[in-house]
Every structure is written in structure tokens, then in C-alpha cells.
Amino acid sequence: MSNEKLDSLRDELDQVNMEILSLINRRGELVKETAKAKVNQGPDKKYDPVREHQMLEKLKNHNEGPFQDATIIHLFKEIFKAGLELQEKDYSKEMLV
Amino acid sequence: MSNEKLDSLRDELDQVNMEILSLINRRGELVKETAKAKVNQGPDKKYDPVREHQMLEKLKNHNEGPFQDATIIHLFKEIFKAGLELQEKDYSKEMLV
Numbered sequence: 001m002s003n004e005k006l007d008s009l010r011d012e013l014d015q016v017n018m019e020i021l022s023l024i025n026r027r028g029e030l031v032k033e034t035a036k037a038k039v040n041q042g043p044d045k046k047y048d049p050v051r052e053h054q055m056l057e058k059l060k061n062h063n064e065g066p067f068q069d070a071t072i073i074h075l076f077k078e079i080f081k082a083g084l085e086l087q088e089k090d091y092s093k094e095m096l097v
Numbered sequence: 098m099s100n101e102k103l104d105s106l107r108d109e110l111d112q113v114n115m116e117i118l119s120l121i122n123r124r125g126e127l128v129k130e131t132a133k134a135k136v137n138q139g140p141d142k143k144y145d146p147v148r149e150h151q152m153l154e155k156l157k158n159h160n161e162g163p164f165q166d167a168t169i170i171h172l173f174k175e176i177f178k179a180g181l182e183l184q185e186k187d188y189s190k191e192m193l194v
Binding site for chain 2: 005006009010012013014016017018019020021023024025026027028029030031032033034037038051055058059062063064065066067071072074075076078079082085086
């Protein structure tokens with residue numbers, strides 16, 4: 001395969017990286033909004049294992065590969081954890097006001 | 098905020114999850130194609146630290162938050178690692194043929 005082909009694949013990879021970046025940050029904004037919507041339920045309600053389980057099940061059901069379910073679950077658990085940290089940071093800020 | 102608002106945010110989160118899933122798998126396909134394009138360079142060329150550094154720099158430059166650069170770097174390193182594992186699995190299969 002030519003170097004041109006390799007360059008074109010790398011350009012496409014960069015493009016997909018940027019789209020994933022944009023969606024992860026969009027997800028972060030939605031998580032923050034969701035946390036605000038749940039604010040009356042108290043800080044211990046930010047982590048919702050039932051909801052997380054539901055999201056992971058949906059992801060497994062829609063996973064068409066090439067990544068295996070276990071890899072997808074691992075990656076999304078990291079994404080969920082980052083979202084949770086974002087909420088906790090926001091909550092700490094609120095407590096300081 | 099009403100429960101309707103919360104439900105609507107959760108629907109949107111599910112939608113974004115599916116879009117991220119789809120892009121992560123699209124990325125996996127591109128990584129496999131890239132590995133094929135590099136096949137003459139040998140198996141030790143699958144991990145390319147210079148290329149990884151370039152991708153991470155681009156991601157940092159395009160990161161508009163709410164996630165901090167460190168979080169984005171962490172998540173993408175996990176995504177890259179998964180891609181590398183995918184290539185290694187493919188290479189092992191080739192060796193068995």
C-alpha cells in the first residue's frame with residue numbers, strides 16, 4: 001500500500017479523533033446539566049449504578065465491533081468516571097459559594 | 098427541574114453514547130486498515146510513539162472543555178491502547194495462518 005494511502009488513513013483517524021473529542025465534551029456538558037437537574041436529591045445521588053448498568057447494556061446491545069464488548073465496557077466506564085469527577089468538582093464549587 | 102427534563106437529558110446522553118460507540122468502532126476499523134498498510138514494516142512498528150504524541154497534541158489543541166486536557170489525554174490513551182490490542186490480535190492471527 002502506498003504512503004499516500006497511509007497518509008489518507010491517518011488524516012481520517014485524526015478526523016475521527018476530533019469527532020470523538022467533541023462528543024466526549026458534549027457528553028460532559030450533558031452530565032453537568034443532569035447533575036443540576038438532580039441537585040435536590042443530594043450529592044450521594046450523583047453516582048447511579050442502576051443507570052450506569054442500563055447504559056452499559058444498551059452499549060453492548062448496539063456494539064457491532066471490531067472492538068469486543070469487554071473493551072467497549074472498559075472504555076465507557078472510564079468515560080463515565082471522568083463525568084462523575086466533573087460533577088464532583090462542580091458540587092465542591094457549589095459548597096464553597 | 099422536572100422529571101421530564103431529566104428524562105430528556107438522559108435520552109440525549111444515550112444518543113451521545115451511541116455516537117461515541119459508533120466512532121470508537123469506526124476508529125478500530127481505521128486502525129486495522131492502517132496496520133495492514135504498515136505490514137511490511139514488521140510487528141514492532143505497530144506502536145508509534147511519535148504519531149501518538151502528535152495525535153495527543155492535536156487533541157489538546159482542539160479541547161474546548163468541560164473536560165480538562167489531562168482527562169482527555171487519559172481517555173484517548175485508553176482508546177489508543179485498545180486499538181493497539183486490536184492490531185496485535187490481528188497480527189497473531191496472521192502468524193497462525
